[in-house]
Amino acid sequence: MAAAYQQAGLETLTEPTDVWEIIETIGKGTFGKVYKVSNKLDGSQAAVKILDTVSVVDEEIEAEYSILQSLTSHPNVVKFYGMFYKTDLKTGGYLWLVLELCNGGSVTELVTELLKHDQCMDEALISYILYGALLGLQHLHNNRIIHRDVKGNNILLTIEGGIKLVDFGVSAKLTNARLRRNTSVGTPFWMAPEVIACEQQFDYSYDTRCDIWSLGITAIELGDGEPPLSDLHPVKALFKIPSVQFKTFIFKKEQKEQDQ
Template sequence: MAPNPTSATSTVSSSTSAVLQHIQSHRDVPVEQLFTRLDIVGKGAYGAVYKGIHNATGTVLALKVINLDTAEDDIIEIQREVALLSQLRDSDRHNCIGYHGCYFYQTELWIAMDFASGGSIRTLLKPGKIDEKYTQLIVRETLIGLNYLHRQEIIHRDIKSANILLTNSHRVLLCDFGIAAPLQSTNHKRSTFIGTPYWMAPEVIADGRLYDTKADIWSLGITLYEMLNGNPPYSDLTPAKVILKIPRSQPAKLEGNQFSNGVKEFLAACLIDEPNDRPTAEDLMKHKWIKSISKAPLTPLKELTNRYTRWVNSG
């Protein structure tokens, strides 16, 4: 059965890369001729992500391969992710993973995206905690991505270190839009309980309570805590217990002189219990902790990948 590109390929990223130009002009080429699927680099709820090669240019890409022989509810979620990726076709300029198109192959859907060779921040945490000077840069770049999403009235709903990637050119990219969702047009809020419990805002956990983009701000704060401490708060508890713990507890704080007052204040702003009092992504981009490194280059982030390589090689 010859695979055919879906209509989503007509709404690919506006990037001028040779990959996109080739894909646009070869829409009828079978997917296995366009790409070579290599090693698996990650697994998700609906499939796996592979390292791949765009055969015409030799460019390395990420290929998310989803088995369509699954429940109807799952298919709806997959359709939503593809639609959202298509909507975010300019996102590669705003620190969200670049989307190159999707293709059917037998019972699979292949989604071609940018490949971040540096891996996720969660992977880069394996050797140990990340110093504040690096988290500052990562958070700054993550805010650019969040601000872009929120201006499109989209909630990511699963911000955590595992969904923040680092490229070989030290770019920071948001990924995994599998549970991202547009705000409801009637009241610009959502009420669905979804996300990863440890990073989840209190209003998301609360039964039936509406929430909006401020939920991502809370998750960003927990991600910052995670980077600085190695794990999110309550990581020693089961997810079921965390769901009970978060709404009943005071927000996490950074303790100790190893953390600057700036990062402590930034975290406290992200973790304000009342979402209406929480700053927006745009507000946080103006926070003094971020403004102090507003023009700093991203090249220092190379040390994180170097550290990880040393850790792997040490056995």
């Protein structure tokens, strides 16, 4: 894998510690820890994913780097400040993915904290979050990018109240020759039926509309604290979601809420 990165030219990336100084650890991601960093030149702050040794970095990191690099700035998509390479003689080196700092955490963390105090998220706040996420998705879709993992944990808040879409590791770029996808990826409880169907039937495909389904499930997550079927094993949920029974369950839930 290191050879693959050398072929891509990433070994020529700038040394990160020339510009960025680590302040504190703020989380742990799939491929490594996340830190708050400060820019030595202007004092601005950012978040950095310091990825585990290059030898274990896979195609998801390449996909995220490619998509973030190609996107123009948008207020509802996390800003990308660049990829850096930290040389280490023992491990072979680390990749630093520097992104906008979202101090408010994820909206999943917010609703979970509210539930701990026997409170539900206000509908006006849910609407505000979904509106920001929709604007971010519109920007992605206008650039022919499917996020493919929309959920509360991938919608972050800034201390100023900004709504930011993050985590493009499983996102896909559409082209003129390929306006639909047929790879089943995402987080089970939030996956659209047409995405799940691609796992069993290779002639199935989907487009950007699958993100809208996932955002709808996120709306339920914000209202209830968890997505539908979360009491099931993820594999069992994958079989339930495309069923008529699941769609009936969602419809009845909406009708009940409207009647109250």
